[in-house]
Structure formats: C-alpha cells, structure tokens
Amino acid sequence: MAIKNNRLTAEQYQQNFSDIHPPFDSRESALVEANRCLFCYDAPCTKSCPTEINIPKFIKQISTDNVKGSAHTIFAANIMGAGCSRVCPVEKLCEGSCVYNLLEEPPIPIARLQRYATEQAMEKNWQLFTRKPATGKKVAIVGAGPAGLSCAHILSREGVDVTIYEKENKGGGLMTYGIAAYKVTPQFCEQEVNYITALGGIQIKYGQELGKHISLAALKAQYDAVFLGFGVGLARQLNIPGEELEGVVDAIRFIYNIRAGAYDRVPVGDKVAVIGMGMTAIDAATQAKRLGAQEVTLVYRRTQAEMPCTEAELDLAKLDGCRIIWLAAPAMIKGEQGKVTQLVCNLMQLGEADASGRRSSVETGEKFILEVDMVIKAAGQIPFEELVTSNQLQHAQGKITVQKNGATNIPGVFAGGDCVNGGKEVVDAVQAGKLAANAMLDYLSS
Amino acid sequence: MTDISANFLGIKSPNPFWLASAPPTDKKINVLRAFEAGWGGVVWKTLGSQVKNVSSRYSAVNYNGTKVMGFNNIELISDRPLELNLREIKECIKLFPDRAMIVSLMADNTREKWHELIAQVEDTGAHGLELNFGCPHGMTERGMGAVVGQDPEIARLVVEWVMEKATVPVITKLTPNVHSVVPTGRAAVEAGSHALSLINTIQSVTGIDLDTFVPNPNVAGKSVFGGYCGPAVKPIALKMLATISQDPVTSKVPVSGIGGVSTWKDAVEFMLLGATTVQVCTAAMKHGFRIVEDLCEGLNNWMDEKGFKTINDFIGKSVPHLTQWEELDINYHIVANIDQTKCIHCGLCYIACEDGSHQSINQQYGKPYNTYTIREEDCVGCNLCKLICPVDNCITMVEQRKGPEYVNWKEFQLRGMPLNDH
Ligand SMILES: Cc1cc2nc3c(=O)[nH]c(=O)nc-3n(C[C@H](O)[C@H](O)[C@H](O)COP(=O)(O)OP(=O)(O)OC[C@H]3O[C@@H](n4cnc5c(N)ncnc54)[C@H](O)[C@@H]3O)c2cc1C
Ligand SMILES: Cc1cc2nc3c(=O)[nH]c(=O)nc-3n(C[C@H](O)[C@H](O)[C@H](O)COP(=O)(O)O)c2cc1C
Ligand code: SF4
Ligand code: SF4
Ligand code: SF4
Numbered sequence: 010m011a012i013k014n015n016r017l018t019a020e021q022y023q024q025n026f027s028d029i030h031p032p033f034d035s036r037e038s039a040l041v042e043a044n045r046c047l048f049c050y051d052a053p054c055t056k057s058c059p060t061e062i063n064i065p066k067f068i069k070q071i072s073t074d075n076v077k078g079s080a081h082t083i084f085a086a087n088i089m090g091a092g093c094s095r096v097c098p099v100e101k102l103c104e105g106s107c108v109y110n111l112l113e114e115p116p117i118p119i120a121r122l123q124r125y126a127t128e129q130a131m132e133k134n135w136q137l138f139t140r141k142p143a144t145g146k147k148v149a150i151v152g153a154g155p156a157g158l159s160c161a162h163i164l165s166r167e168g169v170d171v172t173i174y175e176k177e178n179k180g181g182g183l184m185t186y187g188i189a190a191y192k193v194t195p196q197f198c199e200q201e202v203n204y205i206t207a208l209g210g211i212q213i214k215y216g217q218e219l220g221k222h223i224s225l226a227a228l229k230a231q232y233d234a235v236f237l238g239f240g241v242g243l244a245r246q247l248n249i250p251g252e253e254l255e256g257v258v259d260a261i262r263f264i265y266n267i268r269a270g271a272y273d274r275v276p277v278g279d280k281v282a283v284i285g286m287g288m289t290a291i292d293a294a295t296q297a298k299r300l301g302a303q304e305v306t307l308v309y310r311r312t313q314a315e316m317p318c319t320e321a322e323l324d325l326a327k328l329d330g331c332r333i334i335w336l337a338a339p340a341m342i343k344g345e346q347g348k349v350t351q352l353v354c355n356l357m358q359l360g361e362a363d364a365s366g367r368r369s370s371v372e373t374g375e376k377f378i379l380e381v382d383m384v385i386k387a388a389g390q391i392p393f394e395e396l397v398t399s400n401q402l403q404h405a406q407g408k409i410t411v412q413k414n415g416a417t418n419i420p421g422v423f424a425g426g427d428c429v430n431g432g433k434e435v436v437d438a439v440q441a442g443k444l445a446a447n448a449m450l451d452y453l454s455s
Numbered sequence: 456m457t458d459i460s461a462n463f464l465g466i467k468s469p470n471p472f473w474l475a476s477a478p479p480t481d482k483k484i485n486v487l488r489a490f491e492a493g494w495g496g497v498v499w500k501t502l503g504s505q506v507k508n509v510s511s512r513y514s515a516v517n518y519n520g521t522k523v524m525g526f527n528n529i530e531l532i533s534d535r536p537l538e539l540n541l542r543e544i545k546e547c548i549k550l551f552p553d554r555a556m557i558v559s560l561m562a563d564n565t566r567e568k569w570h571e572l573i574a575q576v577e578d579t580g581a582h583g584l585e586l587n588f589g590c591p592h593g594m595t596e597r598g599m600g601a602v603v604g605q606d607p608e609i610a611r612l613v614v615e616w617v618m619e620k621a622t623v624p625v626i627t628k629l630t631p632n633v634h635s636v637v638p639t640g641r642a643a644v645e646a647g648s649h650a651l652s653l654i655n656t657i658q659s660v661t662g663i664d665l666d667t668f669v670p671n672p673n674v675a676g677k678s679v680f681g682g683y684c685g686p687a688v689k690p691i692a693l694k695m696l697a698t699i700s701q702d703p704v705t706s707k708v709p710v711s712g713i714g715g716v717s718t719w720k721d722a723v724e725f726m727l728l729g730a731t732t733v734q735v736c737t738a739a740m741k742h743g744f745r746i747v748e749d750l751c752e753g754l755n756n757w758m759d760e761k762g763f764k765t766i767n768d769f770i771g772k773s774v775p776h777l778t779q780w781e782e783l784d785i786n787y788h789i790v791a792n793i794d795q796t797k798c799i800h801c802g803l804c805y806i807a808c809e810d811g812s813h814q815s816i817n818q819q820y821g822k823p824y825n826t827y828t829i830r831e832e833d834c835v836g837c838n839l840c841k842l843i844c845p846v847d848n849c850i851t852m853v854e855q856r857k858g859p860e861y862v863n864w865k866e867f868q869l870r871g872m873p874l875n876d877h
Contacts, residue, residue, distance in 0.1 A: 044520035047845050050802030053823035072519070106823040111799040112846070 012256055012383055014276040016301030022272040025299035029191040029325075030095065032124050039125045043072040046117045049108060054119055057106035059440045060087035064103060068122055080130035081137045083123055088162040089155050089439050091127035092184055092201050094120045096192045097436050098288070100321045131204050140210050141168040146453045149174065149232040151219045154182020155435045156238030156426025158205050159442030160449075165210035167450055172232070173211065176218035180206075182240055183427070184435060186265045189292040191299070195268060225400045229421060234449050237402075237409065237417070237424040238442060241390040241432045247284065251342030252386075256349030260285070260293040260387035267296055278383025280304040282352045283331075284339055286316040290387035295329045297385065305331045306379060310338040310357050310370045340376060342384055352379040390432050397428075406431075415445030416452075423449055457758045458765045459751060461495065461732050463709055464624040464649050466582045468495030468555040468732070471766055472722065472750050475713050475734035476501050476559035476585060476628075479744070481533055483543035487550060492744035493751060496555025498652075498734060499544055501532035501587045503561035503572065503599070508534050514661045514671030516687060525687030526737045527661045529672060529679055532561050532587070537575070545579040555732075556580075557626065561587040564598050566616040573620045583623050586614065586648070588639065589630035589655025601655070604630035607642035614646035626711060629653040629695075631688075636695045640705040651699060652711035652734065654692045656682025685737035689715030693728055700729030700774045717746070719753030726766060727773035785872075786862045789836035789852040791815075791829045797849035800824040804840035804850060812839045831855070835875075 017025070033039040046068040054064045063082050070079035083090035099105065099120045107116030130137065146169045150157045153175035161171040179185050180202035185195060206213065217223055219239060228235045244259040246252065256278065266275045281302045283294040286309035298305045307326060309316060312335045316323065326333070336357040343351040354377055357370040392407030403410040403418040408431045415423040425441025427433065461471040473496040474480045474489055481500035489497060508530055516525035533540060548556050558581045562568040576584065588604030603609050610627070617625055627643035629636045631654040640651050658680045663670045670678040692714025699705045712730025716722050717738035725733045738746055763769050793804070805827050808816045815833035819826040829840075841850040862872070 040520055047801050047803065049800075050806035051818070051825055052802070053800060053825075056823040108799040108801045 012276045012278045015273040016277065017273070019273075021301075026190045026272060026296075028095075029189075030121065030124075032128060033121060039122060040072060042118050043068050043122055045109075046072075047108065053106040053108060054103040054117070058087075058103045059434070059436045060093075060443065061440075062086040062090065062103075062123070064119055067126060068117065068119070071122055071126055076126050076129050077135055077137070079126040080135060083127055084130070084137055087436065087439050087443075088159050088205055089184070089201065089435060090123055091131055091204070092155070092181075092193060092198070093436050093439065094124035094127055095197075096184070096188050096434075098319050098322065098434060101319045102434075102436070131200060134204070134207070136207060138162075138166050138208055140165055140208060143170065143210070144168040144453070146170070146234075147172070147232045148234050148236065148449065148453075149228040150236045150238060151228070152182060152237070152239040152426075152428075153177075153180035153202070153213050154238055154240050154426060154438060155184060156240075156428075156438035156442040156445075157182070157236065158202065159439040160236045160238060160423075160425065160446045161211045161442075162205055162208060163443055163446035164449065165208055169210070169450070169453065171211045173213040174217040174219060174223055174228075175213055175215050176221075176239075178215045180213055180215075182238075182438075186268050187261060187289075188268075188435075189264070189296055190267055190272075191296075220396050220399070225419075225422070229419075233453055234421045234423065236415075236442070236445055236449065237422065237428060238426045238438070239393060239396070240427040240438075241392045243391065244289070244386045245389045245391050247339055247386055247388065249339055249341055251344060251349070254342055254344040254349045255347050256344070256382055257342060257384045257386065260289050260385050261390065263293055263385055264289070264296065267300070272300060275300055277302045278349075278381065280379075280381045281306070281383040281385060282339075282379055282381045283307045283385045283387055285309065285387035285389065286311075286318055287387065287389065288318050288322060289390070290385075291318050291322045291326050293385045293387050294326050294331045297383075298329045298331055302383075305329075306381070307331055307333045308337045308339060308352070308354060308379075309333070309335055311368065312336060312359065315359075315367050334379075336370065337377070338370065338372070339384075349382055349384055350380065352381050352384055353377075354379065390427075392428065392431060413444075414448035415441060416448060421452065423452075457755050457763070459754050459758065461766060463555070463711065463731050464583065466496070466555045466557070466624060467553070469493075469553060470495035470747075470751050470754070471726070471730075471732040472496075472747055473498055473555060473557070473711065473732050473734045474739055474744075475736040476557075476587065477736040477740070478530070479736065479739045482535065482540075483547055486543075486547045489739075489744045489747075490547070490551040490554050493747045494554070494744065496557065496732070497547075498557040498559050498585050499540070499581075501559040501561050502537060502540055502576065503532050503587075504563050504568075506531040506534050509674050511672040511674060514681065515685075516661050523685060523737070523741055525659075525661065525683055526685035526740070527659050527672075527681035527683045528656070529674075529681045532559075541575055541579050544576075544581060548580045548582075555582055557583040557585050559585040559587050559628070561599050564603070564613070566619075569613065569616045570620045573617065577621070577623060581623065583626060584617070584621055585626040585628050585652060586617060586643075587628050587655070588613070588643075589628050589632075589653075601630040601632050604628075604639050604655075605633050607638040610639045611642040611646045614643045614648050618647035624649045626650040626652050628655055628713075629699075630655050631657050631691060631695055631714075635698065637698050637702050637705060640699050641702065644704055644708055648708070650709045650711065651705060652713055653699065654688070654695055654714045656684045657688055657691065659683035684714065685741075686715045686717055689721060689724075693724060696725060696730060697728045697774065697777055700771060701777065719750045719757065722750060722754060723757060723769075724773075726770050729771045729774055731766070731770055781864050783863065784861045785864060785867045786856055786858040786860065788855050788857045790831045790834040790855050791836070791840050792851050792853045793827060793829060794849050794851070795826070797846050798827065799846055799849075800827070801845060802827065803843050803845065807839050807843045812837050816840065 067079040067082040104116040181198040185198040277300040337354040341353040356375040360369040360371040394407030423445040426438035476498040480497040515523040518524040562572045627648040712725030713734040
C-alpha cells in the first residue's frame with residue numbers, strides 16, 4: 010500500500026473528471042424540458058432558490074427563444090447563475106420543490122435549463138447590465154468568492170467603485186479551489202469571474218491577505234464601506250491520536266491540489282478512509298476514487314437519516330464504488346514508520362436529539378479497524394476565528410454575527426457567505442452578498 | 456359485434472374514414488398504400504383545368520413545442536395530366552373494389568367544361584363526385600373554388616349543370632370562408648346535390664419570419680393567404696357542421712365532415728354532430744396512413760362500450776343538445792371545488808381567476824407550497840380554473856342550483872331577478 014500520484018492514463022483522468030451533469034445537446038432538447046414547465050404562479054421552485062431566481066419566467070423565456078432575456082432574469086437575481094447551474098445541490102433546492110415531484114414525475118431540470126441560458130450568455134459575451142454613472146463612493150471587499158463577487162457586481166451596477174482584496178491569485182473562492190472538478194473546471198471559474206467583472210468598476214487585487222498585507226482599520230479609513238466575504242478555513246481537527254501521521258490530509262487541501270494542479274500530480278492512497286458525510290466528504294471520496302484509489306470508505310458517526318449531504322450526493326459516492334460505514338467515529342490513527350496503516354473506529358449508536366433536533370451518537374464500547382494508507386478529514390470546516398476576533402468583530406465560534414441585512418457590529422462593515430453561516434452553498438453566499446450590497450447602498454446614501 | 460362500416464348514399468366503405476382530397480390522394484401509389492393501411496375511402500385530389508404549383512407551399516403553427524397544431528397551404532388542384540389521373544383512378548378501383556372512390560372536381564366555369572369532365576370521370580367507375588367549391592387560393596382568381604362557394608347563386612347554377620350530367624352521387628364541398636355555410640349549402644341541396652361535405656381550408660396567415668419580414672410560406676420573398684387546416688380548425692369545422700345539421704333544408708342530406716380530425720375522438724365528435732363519414736388530410740400528411748388503425752380501433756371500442764351496433768346509432772346524437780343562448784337555464788349554477796389531495800400547488804388556478812375571472816380563489820402562503828381554496832360565494836362557475844389546472848379531476852365543478860326550476864333569460868327578466876353585484 011502506498012500513496013502515490015500518476016495512477017491513471019491521461020484518458021482515464023479526462024473521463025473521470027468530465028462534466029457530471031452534461032448540458033443540453035441542442036435547442037430542441039432544452040425546449041422539450043422548457044415546454045414541460047407549467048409556469049407556476051408564486052412558484053415553489055423560486056421560493057426554494059436562496060437567490061429567488063424567477064424560474065418560471067426564465068424557463069418561459071427559453072421557450073420563446075428569448076435566451077438573452079432568460080439569462081438576464083437569472084443574472085439579475087444571481088450573478089453566479091452560470092456557476093450555480095453546475096454546483097447547486099438542486100435536489101434539495103429548486104428542483105426538490107418542483108410541483109412535478111408531487112405528481113411522481115421527474116422535476117423540470119431547472120439547473121440544466123439555467124445552464125443552457127447562462128452558458129450562451131457567457132459564450133457570446135452578452136453584457137446584460139450597464140453601470141450607472143459613478144457615484145464617487147468606494148467600497149472594499151475582502152475575498153473574491155461568490156459572496157464578494159455578488160456584492161461587488163450589485164454595488165458596481167449602482168455606480169460604486171469596488172476594490173476586492175483576495176489572498177489567492179485567482180478569483181472564485183471555493184468555486185475555484187474547493188468544488189469538485191467534475192462540476193466546474195478551473196477554466197470555467199476563471200471565465201465566470203471575468204464575465205462578472207467585465208461590467209467594469211470592479212478591481213481585484215490578488216495576493217492581498219487581510220491580516221497580513223492589509224488591515225480592516227486601513228480599509229475602513231480608505232473606503233466608504235467594507236464587505237467581508239472571506240469564507241471559512243481548513244477542515245476541523247479530529248483531535249485523536251495519530252492525526253500528525255503522514256497520509257492524514259485535510260479534504261480542503263486535497264481538493265485544492267486537484268483543482269490547482271494537474272490530476273496526475275495529486276497523490277492518493279490505495280485504501281482511503283474519508284471522515285465525514287457532508288458535501289466536502291463526498292467530493293473528497295469520489296475524487297479520490299476517480300484519481301485511482303482502489304478502495305474508498307466513508308466513515309460517519311451517525312446514520313443516513315442524519316447525514317448532511319443529499320441523497321443525490323450519496324448516490325454519487327455509491328455509484329463511484331465508495332463504501333459507506335454508518336455509526337462509526339474515528340478513535341485513533343495508527344502508523345508504521347510515521348505513515349498511516351490503520352484507522353481505529355468506535356462503533357456508535359444513536360442517542361437523544363440535541364438542541365438542533367439532530368440525534369447525537371454515543372459509543373457502544375465496541376471498536377473496529379480499517380486497514381488504510383490515507384485518511385482524509387472532512388468533518389466540517391473551521392472559521393477564521395483569530396482574524397475575526399482580532400478585528401473586534403462580534404461572532405459565534407468564529408462565525409461573524411450580522412443583522413439580516415449583513416451589517417456587523419462595526420458601522421460600515423458588512424459580511425456574508427461562509428464566514429457568516431459557517432459553510433453552506435455557493436447560492437447562499439451569492440444571496441448574502443446581494444442582500445449586503447443592497448444594505449450598503451442604503452448605508453452609502455444615508 | 457360492432458359494425459363500423461358506412462353507407463353514404465349507397466357508397467359503401469368498411470369504415471367511415473376517408474382521406475380528404477389533397478396530396479395523400481393525388482396518385483395511385485399513395486391511394487393503394489392508403490387502402491392497404493385500411494382507409495375506408497378516398498376523395499381523389501381535385502381534377503380540373505391545368506395548373507402549376509409553386510414552391511414552397513406549406514407553413515404551420517407550432518404551439519408550446521407541439522409541431523403543426525395548425526397547417527396551411529397555397530397549393531392548387533392536381534397539377535398532373537388529367538389522363539394520368541383518370542387511368543390511375545380506374546386501376547385503384549379495380550384493385551380495391553370495396554373502398555369508396557370519390558373524385559373531386561373543379562372545372563372551368565362553363566356548363567360544357569363541367570359536363571365534359573364529369574363524363575370522363577364517370578368513365579373510370581368512380582362511386583361519387585365531390586364538387587370543390589372551397590379552395591380559397593389560386594383558383595379564386597380564375598373565378599373557381601371559393602368564389603363559387605361564396606356566392607349561393609353561382610353555386611346553385613354550377614350544381615344544376617352538374618346534376619344535368621351526373622349519374623353517380625354528388626357531394627358539394629363547402630368553403631368556410633363565409634359568414635355562414637348554410638346559404639350555399641341550401642342552394643346546393645336545392646339544386647339537387649345529394650350530399651354536402653365541409654369544411655375546406657380557412658384563409659390565413661400562419662406567421663411571419665421575424666428576420667426577413669416575409670409571411671409564411673415564402674415564395675421568393677412573397678407570400679399569399681393560405682388555406683388553414685389541422686387540429687386548430689376543428690372547433691370551427693364542428694360549429695359549421697352543426698349549423699348544417701340544424702338547418703331544415705341542409706339537414707336532409709348526408710354530410711361528410713372534415714377539418715382537423717386527428718383521432719377517433721375527433722371523428723366521433725363530427726359524427727355526433729351529424730357527419731356520416733369523416734375526411735382526414737393534415738393528420739395523414741403529418742403522420743402517414745398508419746393513423747387509420749387507431750381511428751378504427753378507437754371507434755370500435757368506444758361503440759362497444761356505449762352499446763352502439765352501427766354508426767347510425769349515434770350519428771347526429773349531439774345536435775339536439777345545441778340550443779339558443781336565450782333558452783339556457785339561468786338557475787343552473789356550479790362552483791369550483793379543489794381536491795386538496797390531488798393539488799400540486801402550482802398556483803395556476805389562482806392567478807387565472809385573480810387576473811382573468813372573478814377573484815374567487817384564496818391563496819394561503821406556505822413555503823414552498825401555498826394552499827389554494829375556492830371562495831364559493833364569489834365563484835361564478837366559469838370553468839376557467841378547472842380548464843387550466845394541470846391535474847386531471849383536481850378541480851371539479853359542483854352543482855349548486857340557484858333555484859329548483861328552469862328559468863331562461865326572458866323569464867329571468869320578467870321576474871326581475873337579481874343581476875350580479877360583483
Ligand atoms: C469541498 C467543497 C465542496 C463544495 N461543493 C459545493 C457544491 O458542490 N455546491 C455548492 O453550492 N457549494 C459547495 N461548497 C460550498 C461553497 O463552495 C461555499 O459555500 C461558497 O464558495 C462560499 O462562498 P464565500 O464567498 O462565502 O467563500 P469562499 O468561496 O470561501 O471565498 C472566500 C474568498 O476569500 C478569500 N480569503 C480568505 N481569507 C482571506 C483573507 N484573509 N484575505 C483576503 N482574502 C481571503 C479566499 O481565498 C476566497 O477566495 C463546497 C465547499 C467545499 C469546501
Ligand atoms: C396541401 C393541401 C392541399 C389540399 N388540396 C385540396 C384540393 O385539391 N381539393 C379540396 O377539395 N381540398 C383540398 N384541401 C383541403 C382538404 O381536403 C381538407 O378539406 C382540409 O385540409 C381540412 O381537413 P384537415 O384539417 O384534416 O386537413 C387541401 C389541403 C391541403 C393541406
Ligand atoms: S415548480 Fe416546476 S413546473 Fe412549476 S415553475 Fe417551477 S420548474 Fe416550472
Ligand atoms: S370557476 Fe371561474 S370564478 Fe370560479 S373559482 Fe374557477 S376561475 Fe374563479
Ligand atoms: S391549478 Fe390545480 S394543481 Fe394548481 S394550485 Fe390550482 S388546484 Fe392545485
């Protein structure tokens with residue numbers, strides 16, 4: 010057993026990381042689905058989209074060959090509508106609420122239709138928004154992820170000059186560095202960032218880290234308002250013996266390497282254990298498998314009823330041949346010569362429901378051992394607590410506390426996205442950026 | 456056993472489904488394949504003076520992804536040599552003696568020309584003649600087709616010429632491009648026509664190319680009004696047929712119903728309004744002759760279910776159900792009812808009633824699913840919501856009479872009963 014890279018041929022990588030939800034092949038195939046849409050009133054799908062895209066309207070516009078109008082409808086509510094159409098867990102959002110589900114019929118493929126319209130807009134570079142005349146106001150945004158970009162676009166549309174400070178050298182945030190490669194490619198993310206910033210009035214300064222190269226105090230002094238959208242950090246520590254062994258990796262780091270480099274340069278074990286059952290865990294497990302790992306096991310302390318990922322994601326892992334062990338909590342990682350050889354787990358059982366209503370898991374006293382050479386930690390991410398506290402931002406375990414409109418305890422400083430909610434979806438971050446931008450416009454004009 | 460055969464003025468066919476005079480009936484190979492597929496009869500593509508067709512010829516109306524909901528054409532009568540047509544007609548009759556062979560005619564407007572054409576056609580052994588007084592384009596400029604059908608007196612004259620010569624049954628095909636088909640229908644019957652058929656195509660513009668600005672169909676940058684047919688025209692055809700079946704003169708003769716028939720259900724509707732046979736064109740042009748299989752099987756099964764032994768048992772059965780508006784019962788009242796177990800919360804009934812009818816549906820917010828309920832006291836029983844609801848039998852209309860007795864509009868006024876207050 011060993012951790013190594015370059016396990017597959019170029020064609021195999023290509024195939025394993027190709028688009029998991031392929032787009033419509035043709036206008037006709039898109040129209041078949043668009044015409045199925047009932048054009049619901051006060052549509053349940055729209056209510057279940059965190060950015061409240063007017064779904065019946067954009068679908069109708071596809072069916073009337075008004076694709077430009079359709080793209081505008083989408084982007085007006087969600088400037089990352091193109092990215093969202095590829096990465097949103099739609100089965101628990103819009104498509105999960107489509108009325109066709111109640112007829113036991115397949116729901117309208119909303120995301121695929123959304124992709125149909127937005128992809129054309131990006132390919133043909135339709136610029137659907139124009140900036141209002143400059144107001145002379147200036148805003149600084151920290152983080153060029155979905156929250157930051159969404160906030161920037163709305164502010165710039167209204168004539169505000171926006172400067173984004175981003176610590177990495179690419180925009181897009183976890184869209185670029187975190188989300189599974191078979192959902193979005195780095196090239197796509199780059200195109201999306203360029204498409205958004207083509208509006209004008211948005212400058213992204215790369216390699217600028219808050220707390221290192223810049224300070225909140227300085228931004229506050231230089232700008233009329235500040236938006237914080239710096240997301241969350243690395244994976245939560247397991248706090249068990251053996252965590253320092255070679256072969257124990259952080260899911261975010263693992264995926265970052267897949268996203269930032271070439272597939273054949275990313276090392277992966279023969280037998281891999283992934284700890285956790287969220288979206289990140291699924292992405293790490295499936296991508297480990299797709300990089301050529303022989304055996305991948307997902308280990309989760311609760312049962313399927315409590316898992317944070319959706320059914321569709323679980324199915325994805327299963328279809329990729331990943332094994333799942335429910336009611337298992339890592340207790341210890343053992344190794345030889347400093348390298349991982351075993352994961353020891355406690356067998357759990359379900360206990361009382363906690364405050365959130367989710368049942369806790371308690372040890373049964375029994376243990377079992379998995380022979381593995383790699384352990385990927387994906388049991389949630391931790392907020393940048395130090396960055397938050399050192400800037401006197403009110404917070405709860407590192408998650409910035411904001412009002413409904415995104416205002417923090419510091420006047421003129423707003424925040425949204427993962428750094429506030431602790432890690433949800435791209436579409437939530439976009440909505441948070443949008444709400445904050447609107448609040449900031451009020452703030453700037455008062 | 457159910458018998459679906461038809462006897463139209465002694466012209467027998469194993470089923471009441473005939474192909475209308477049009478491209479599917481314009482030559483031997485088509486007609487033989489149609490008979491092989493099971494069609495009961497054909498009306499051969501109209502014969503007459505020499506013409507030449509243009510290209511393109513057709514255009515269509517698509518609706519919500521369904522192609523050819525309506526169809527239009529600017530074709531003329533047969534552009535093949537008359538002798539060739541006559542020879543092929545003869546051959547088809549010989550090969551399929553049990554099928555109806557009607558030949559459609561449109562001669563130049565003189566007695567001699569009509570007599571000459573009828574003699575030639577009867578020589579083939581054709582079972583009947585259909586006079587095309589309906590073609591709305593091309594032929595009208597020459598004083599033929601719809602021009603004849605639009606003027607009852609000209610129609611009367613031409614039918615008289617025809618009746619002087621014809622020895623086989625004569626059917627006059629009516630144009631719908633008139634405010635009422637009854638005057639021409641009467642004139643034809645009074646002049647001796649044995650039967651009527653309707654409708655021919657309706658003048659139309661199906662659409663315009665938004666890039667070239669040329670209406671459809673495009674012939675070198677120009678277009679003309681075309682004849683509309685297909686599913687879109689069925690309701691108009693049914694109404695026109697009903698007026699023929701209601702009129703004391705025209706109702707005396709058998710009718711062949713035409714216009715938008717695609718399914719056995721459409722056909723049954725034509726028959727319920729008085730048609731003895733039905734003719735099909737667009738549906739066969741769209742799907743091919745094979746559609747006759749389900750036309751026959753569907754009709755057969757429906758008749759079985761209803762206990763009808765022959766088609767005569769139900770022809771015209773719906774005519775007495777049509778009345779005058781003044782005779783409708785004003786005390787009859789229905790209100791909508793939503794079956795909450797079937798409702799999928801699409802909100803379509805709500806917005807339709809709200810913006811298009813009587814604001815009688817309550818919307819109660821829910822995430823993601825709203826609840827919709829009817830306010831019975833406001834509901835006028837218009838059917839709109841029920842028509843729009845995507846789920847079968849989710850909205851039903853429940854009878855809630857305003858009073859026990861029949862009251863029509865005259866009576867209603869006499870009694871000074873209350874008008875709507877909203
Ligand atoms: C493995 C993984 C898979 C996921 N899969 C999906 C998915 O399939 N679908 C989905 O909808 N969501 C998914 N998510 C969640 C989604 O990526 C995030 O919710 C979303 O990107 C949050 O946007 P954000 O703008 O708040 O933060 P981020 O996307 O994290 O963006 C924050 C930006 O701020 C920058 N930054 C951080 N600190 C600083 C600093 N100090 N100074 C300057 N810049 C800084 C970062 O480099 C980054 O560019 C996934 C997340 C992970 C980790
Ligand atoms: C392309 C085309 C050509 C037609 N040619 C004739 C014709 O020569 N003579 C005629 O009486 N009717 C002609 N018709 C009218 C049809 O016979 C029929 O009356 C009409 O199409 C309505 O029926 P449908 O809805 O089934 O098509 C033609 C229709 C079409 C579509
Ligand atoms: S719920 Fe489904 S059918 Fe209704 S508007 Fe949304 S996508 Fe269309
Ligand atoms: S029947 Fe008409 S008035 Fe009554 S609820 Fe339905 S739409 Fe409204
Ligand atoms: S139209 Fe039918 S399914 Fe839709 S909300 Fe109304 S009752 Fe329910």
